[in-house]
Amino acid sequence: MAAGDTSLSICSDALILLGAAPISSFTEGSDAAQACDRLYPDVRDTLLSNYLWSWSVQKQQLGRLSTTPVDEWKYAYQLPGDMLSGVIALFQSAGLGQSPVRYGWEIYGDQIYTNFEEVFIDYQASVAESKMPNYFVRLLRTAVASELAFVITDQVSKADYFRALAYGSPADSGRGGLMREAMNVDSRGKPPQIIEDYSLIDVRY
Structure with missing residues (x-):
């Protein structure tokens, strides 16, 4: 697991991939921070829900x-x-x-x-970033870079590059690139098991 990762560190790493400076907080007032604050949650939740990750x-x-x-x-x-x-x-x-x-x-x-x-x-x-495996964090970082690319660099080519790196070509329907690698790694792990004994699980009201 990527114990040191946070939403802030992942967004900052995505900015570094784009050749931009990292941010110190989502509320620092910079254009990059505002873009990360608006775009990151949707990118994360979309990636999480697009595949049944065993750890989620x-x-x-x-x-x-x-x-x-x-x-x-x-x-x-x-x-x-x-x-x-x-x-x-x-x-x-x-x-x-x-x-x-x-x-x-x-x-x-x-x-x-x-x-x-x-x-x-x-x-x-929804899983905390600190509990996401490294292969997923790598995918998430690249996917965030693809969404931020045009806003930060004003270059469509960079957006296309990171999108292809994250998801593959249009023919892959979002299942190529690092997404495919992450799915393959996840599938080699222990599949999610159906709980048969809930005796230690507290009811939440």
Whole structure:
């Protein structure tokens, strides 16, 4: 894991790739800092959600809300605040050998409606930069450079160069370059496992 990485260090490294000076904070008032502050979160979250990275999968028991749905469902459960995309798998029990439940629940906004008395989910979470593996940080740094390139250098050629480095050619549909390398490295690791014992996981309300 890239323990020393932060959003600021990744943006500063992207600026250095472009031949610009690093920033000291997102609020320092420079054009580069303002561009990083506006563009970085979207680039990061898009890269995270475009592929099911094994290290971004979290397991959690959901807390039941006190409010009752107004439709046919009995219970409402709060989805995690750090969830990036849809629920990967849902279970109604924490016992061993449980299979995911495909029916009998629906997502409404940031809640799950169901008749199940307990709900456990696998989901893709937003991960802190310090917990991202090095191969992903390298991809993220290059992707940020591709988004900042024209703003910082006023050169379309630099934007095209870093975009191709990050994602490959247009024919790769965003799955080439460093993105492909990162996906290949991730796929060689341990795949995300379905939690079969939630006994040590606290319910979050």
